[in-house]
Amino acid sequence: MLVKICGLNTAATLDAALAGGASHVGFVFFPPSPRNLDFDTAAQLAARVPDHVARVGVFVDPDDLLLERAAPLLDVIQLHKATPARAAAIRAKLGKNVWAAVAVKTRGDLDAAPGFVGAVDRLLYDAKTPEDAALPGGMGLRFDWSLLAGFRHPLPWALSGGLDPDNVADAIARTRTALVDVSSGVESAPGVKDMDKIARFLKAAQS
Template identity: 45%
Template structure:
């Protein structure tokens, strides 16, 4: 079974749709340049929809300070901290130790060399997320609706679980899983009606496509 993370949620209603459709992870973005950015109080409302469901709460941050992390954790419960910036393996370990929460490290992939470089985080982070490198001049490290060559990951060996992200849609997610060997996928822009606005129909269709 392939696990699914729906990221960039901004409303309790979208969270409800994702949960009912069978999502395994819900993600909120705490990065002001993103059209999916929310504050801690909004995230708390989104995550409150989970209730007793077996769904993980993920907070996405980009090169956050400890104070920025604490400001969110004071209001919103997180199960996983996602670091989506240029955090070093040392910083990943610091966050794990300081906040006593699992850390997912996002890594930008374009070439085989990027996959090799990602090994520095294997066993340091609790989970890895492989995303496409952002285009030149992009203001965000992820959520740019760009895919990379999924075959770069096929047959690779990791000591921790990993997710595939980057340009995934209802139309291509089956091929992405088949080519990469991913056991988990992360989607944000691929289930939006417009930038930053989730589509309940696309969320449902994406989950249906993965779970078939």
């Protein structure tokens, strides 16, 4: 089972994710987020990650300068609010594995997924946030997992949105996802990761 612990911003919580067997660790590059990292901190954390664990950078409609500065620290570029054309251009320019988030509230939202074929390497089905929300994710919202039932996924995919140590096993069983992504579900406050919750989440997902 692949597990991404996202929004890590301290050495201690990063080490907890690594010790628990996370396959991916996420670093946020989006100033409005309480999990946003400056480049010095990001570089220090990225240097602690062993080669077998993927370093994922999370971006919201980023400009080229931000991407170019962050890319050397990363294995994967995760894009929110990006069109297929923009995602494809980033993938071609940086030569990195690229994921695109698909915000889901209704079954119709999944219609956006096929448009990313040839543009990205993986889709991330995340809960759609309100139109006036400051953040596109990391708010503890979840969508109805039954919307994925019978859906023909056009690309490898991951499940995100509202996951926590208590519901992740059920989410995996119901959706048959191969990769789960958590951020606020392993926090004690916005942007403050909880090492015990990280450990519990990883154990539950891998069970």
